[in-house]
Amino acid sequence: xxxxxxxxxxxxxxxxxxxxxTLLLLVISLSLxxxxxxxxxxxxxxxxxxxxxxxxxxxIFCTIYLYNSNEFIELLVAQPIRRTRLxxxxxxxxxxxxxxxxxxxxxxxxxxxxxxxxxxxLLLTACGLSIVFASLxxxxxxxxxxxxxxxxxxxLLWFYFSFIYDGLVLMILFQFADYPMDNTMIGLSMLNxxxxxxxxxxxxxxxxxxxxxxxxxxxxxxxxxxxxIFASFVMLAWMILPASYAIRKFRNKDL
Amino acid sequence: xxxxxxxxxxxxxxxPVISMAATITxxxxxxxxxxxxxxxxxxxxxxxxxxxxxxxxxxxKPLILxxxxxxVLDGEKKYEILTVKADxxxxxxxxxxxxxxxxxxxxxxxxxxxxxxxxxxxxxxxNNFFGIYCQHASYTLVSENEISSNGISELESxxxxxxxxxxxxxxxxxxxxGHRDGIYFEFVTETNISGNKSQNNIRYGLHFMFSHNxxxxxxxxxxxxxGVAVMYSRHVTMLQNEFRDNWGPAAYGIxxxxxxxxxxEGNLFSRNTAAVYMEGSSRIRIRKNIFTGNGYAIQLxxxxxxxxxxxxxxxxxxxxxxxxxxxxxxxxxxNYWDKYEGYDLNRNGTGDVPYRPLxxxxxxxxxxxxxxxLFRSPIVSIIEKAEKIIPxxxxxxxxxxxxxxxPLPL
Numbered sequence: 001x002x003x004x005x006x007x008x009x010x011x012x013x014x015x016x017x018x019x020x021x022t023l024l025l026l027v028i029s030l031s032l033x034x035x036x037x038x039x040x041x042x043x044x045x046x047x048x049x050x051x052x053x054x055x056x057x058x059x060i061f062c063t064i065y066l067y068n069s070n071e072f073i074e075l076l077v078a079q080p081i082r083r084t085r086l087x088x089x090x091x092x093x094x095x096x097x098x099x100x101x102x103x104x105x106x107x108x109x110x111x112x113x114x115x116x117x118x119x120x121x122l123l124l125t126a127c128g129l130s131i132v133f134a135s136l137x138x139x140x141x142x143x144x145x146x147x148x149x150x151x152x153x154x155x156l157l158w159f160y161f162s163f164i165y166d167g168l169v170l171m172i173l174f175q176f177a178d179y180p181m182d183n184t185m186i187g188l189s190m191l192n193x194x195x196x197x198x199x200x201x202x203x204x205x206x207x208x209x210x211x212x213x214x215x216x217x218x219x220x221x222x223x224x225x226x227x228x229i230f231a232s233f234v235m236l237a238w239m240i241l242p243a244s245y246a247i248r249k250f251r252n253k254d255l
Numbered sequence: 256x257x258x259x260x261x262x263x264x265x266x267x268x269x270x271p272v273i274s275m276a277a278t279i280t281x282x283x284x285x286x287x288x289x290x291x292x293x294x295x296x297x298x299x300x301x302x303x304x305x306x307x308x309x310x311x312x313x314x315x316k317p318l319i320l321x322x323x324x325x326x327v328l329d330g331e332k333k334y335e336i337l338t339v340k341a342d343x344x345x346x347x348x349x350x351x352x353x354x355x356x357x358x359x360x361x362x363x364x365x366x367x368x369x370x371x372x373x374x375x376x377x378x379x380x381x382n383n384f385f386g387i388y389c390q391h392a393s394y395t396l397v398s399e400n401e402i403s404s405n406g407i408s409e410l411e412s413x414x415x416x417x418x419x420x421x422x423x424x425x426x427x428x429x430x431x432x433g434h435r436d437g438i439y440f441e442f443v444t445e446t447n448i449s450g451n452k453s454q455n456n457i458r459y460g461l462h463f464m465f466s467h468n469x470x471x472x473x474x475x476x477x478x479x480x481x482g483v484a485v486m487y488s489r490h491v492t493m494l495q496n497e498f499r500d501n502w503g504p505a506a507y508g509i510x511x512x513x514x515x516x517x518x519x520e521g522n523l524f525s526r527n528t529a530a531v532y533m534e535g536s537s538r539i540r541i542r543k544n545i546f547t548g549n550g551y552a553i554q555l556x557x558x559x560x561x562x563x564x565x566x567x568x569x570x571x572x573x574x575x576x577x578x579x580x581x582x583x584x585x586x587x588x589x590n591y592w593d594k595y596e597g598y599d600l601n602r603n604g605t606g607d608v609p610y611r612p613l614x615x616x617x618x619x620x621x622x623x624x625x626x627x628x629l630f631r632s633p634i635v636s637i638i639e640k641a642e643k644i645i646p647x648x649x650x651x652x653x654x655x656x657x658x659x660x661x662p663l664p665l
Contacts, residue, residue, distance in 0.1 A: 048631075174623060
């Protein structure tokens with residue numbers, strides 16, 4: 001498995017897309033920090049990048065990569081390697097290269113300009129979202145045989161988590177306006193990794209406006225150690241569950 | 256005007272001294288009350304350093320009570336320490352500590368009762384229930400006192416400076432912390448409050464009701480449990496004050512309830528949950544203030560009318576304006592809004608398209624506070640952009656027709 005991971009990382013670095021992605025992140029982050037003299041404001045701008053671009057590129061890149069290495073996968077399947085090992089190796093290789101991109105592209109500017117708790121949370125969110133969306137990409141690629149369909153599914157997943165989900169939450173909120181929804185809101189935020197990351201960040205940034213009852217409740221929950229541990233577990237579940245489901249599917253897949 | 260009044264009070268204070276300057280010195284072990292009883296009107300009583308535990312001292316004739324090196328007057332948590340019942344009294348240079356606590360009476364370190372021309376200055380008030388209590392006082396100066404307490408709950412602590420049915424007070428350059436309300440006024444009129452720092456109080460830094468024609472200048476109200484609340488008053492003037500770091504679910508930089516014909520100019524509102532919250536207020540002129548880093552810069556409820564908000568700087572606030580209805584009877588003009596995206600073709604410094612400071616998300620949150628969860632979500636930005644282009648839900652006439660392109664030099 002180690003060999004597969006190594007091979008995948010080398011292959012990804014060779015095809016230069018990840019390098020371009022890293023540079024893009026680096027340029028955006030650096031220019032945001034240089035344009036604003038207030039680091040808190042740049043972090044806010046960076047947050048928008050993290051919550052939209054990082055998931056998008058992660059999921060699209062991983063899906064396309066998986067389809068493109070279809071022949072390579074078929075070749076390896078013919079070798080005496082277990083299928084679960086094979087796909088886990090590929091997944092970990094993808095995740096590793098995405099993490100390198102996020103750490104270099106966002107981590108270095110944050111370390112340079114704003115090495116605070118907020119900055120670290122932002123970096124962790126970026127890394128977490130990279131892994132989660134790589135995991136979702138794996139699922140999309142394994143579930144559909146057709147490349148175009150698979151990429152479509154990946155895009156749809158990204159669109160769902162970035163936009164549609166929040167729209168649905170807004171709708172639910174107004175449909176159930178007469179009921180106390182505050183605890184439900186915490187539950188709903190867990191069902192979307194992007195929302196989870198955003199709220200964790202907001203609690204450190206725009207705390208004042210969040211300070212209504214719901215804000216206080218969120219603060220209470222995510223500010224406590226138990227809440228942080230729970231949120232981390234949920235994030236971990238988002239990273240592992242789609243991937244493990246995809247790997248199990250792949251075991252019996254007719255290639 | 257402040258200076259002149261101070262001078263007059265000072266003159267009134269020293270006049271008896273000039274005429275017949277008998278001096279009585281009190282040493283530790285002796286009683287201050289005995290010295291007061293012995294003194295004639297206009298005498299100077301010097302109190303030497305030490306601790307004096309007397310069961311309440313009453314000053315009933317015009318005197319100067321001067322503490323040398325801050326002698327301690329200890330109320331032993333049982334008594335009111337000083338009660339002033341005569342005009343023309345000066346109290347200076349004491350440490351007043353541990354006034355009594357009672358849930359029936361408002362025991363204070365110093366009570367000024369039904370008199371005028373009293374001056375209380377340069378004292379240290381530590382750990383008292385109420386600090387300085389002006390009851391039916393007039394022409395009284397409270398200045399340069401350090402007033403602190405370690406109150407924990409609203410019920411068990413009193414106010415730093417408390418005014419009740421008083422007029423023509425001057426409250427200047429005091430530092431107040433750890434009380435329930437830093438400065439509390441009820442039925443106090445024609446008063447000048449300047450240069451005070453009221454910080455870290457349990458409830459409000461400044462709290463007044465039914466107190467008309469007062470002027471507040473150069474005060475700092477910061478880190479108070481609920482900020483500043485002012486209610487049911489007319490002709491309030493607030494200039495160059497700072498409202499900072501009033502943080503929490505129910506904290507306001509300043510809460511104005513039923514305030515009318517008032518004026519707020521040159522104030523700084525920084526990092527408050529809601530910098531200004533206005534309810535039932537009318538004819539207030541809010542100009543040349545700086546609103547920066549607040550959750551809400553102005554929460555203007557629909558019950559307010561005829562308020563003019565002009566020439567202010569709004570920067571780095573999460574929401575500039577929020578309101579709870581569609582009725583808008585207030586005007587905005589010439590403000591600088593950092594969220595303004597318009598252009599200025601004729602380069603006159605004023606934006607050519609009106610700015611709508613009310614974001615639709617603020618309205619959504621107003622109706623359904625749980626929606627706060629979606630703050631800064633991409634879907635919210637999309638809705639806001641759509642609403643900015645074609646306003647449908649936000650009130651059409653809540654807008655600034657002449658937004659400034661650059662921050663105003665304030």
